[in-house]
Amino acid sequence: MSYNPIFNMQSPAAARSYSTTQFNPPSSVNSHVQPALQPANNHYETESRVQEPGPARYQVPQSSPQIEWIIETLRQETNKHNETRLTLQSTRKMNIQLEQLLHQERTFNHALRANVQEAEMKRIYAEGQLRAYEQQNAHMVRNRAVQVTTENS
Numbered sequence: 001m002s003y004n005p006i007f008n009m010q011s012p013a014a015a016r017s018y019s020t021t022q023f024n025p026p027s028s029v030n031s032h033v034q035p036a037l038q039p040a041n042n043h044y045e046t047e048s049r050v051q052e053p054g055p056a057r058y059q060v061p062q063s064s065p066q067i068e069w070i071i072e073t074l075r076q077e078t079n080k081h082n083e084t085r086l087t088l089q090s091t092r093k094m095n096i097q098l099e100q101l102l103h104q105e106r107t108f109n110h111a112l113r114a115n116v117q118e119a120e121m122k123r124i125y126a127e128g129q130l131r132a133y134e135q136q137n138a139h140m141v142r143n144r145a146v147q148v149t150t151e152n153s
Helices: 012-017 027-046 065-152
Strands: none
Touching: none
């Protein structure tokens, strides 16, 4: 499709359209490459020990005021970030505790409402029994009064 100058070849789509024989190098190229590799391999085969490089020596650059200012600014920003992170963690813990307290309050309020309703029902039932008892007693008192008056007459 398009030519890529970096790799000196066409795009992958165009490269796939070529046959594989175009990518195999001629045998004459192989014959020139092979002898060049032989001496290098012989060199590594004959030498039994590879010398390790010595310790690296680095020269520490002198710190400039600008670098020190950048480092100090980074430390300050890191400290602010850490404080913010700790504040957020403690805030999350407090939020969890507040949610637990809110749940306990709702549970308590629900139980309290149920108890109030039960007490109200008991009060209504007791008032009904009291009225029934008063009516029964009033009726009994009238009947007794009627008996006494009929006996006295």
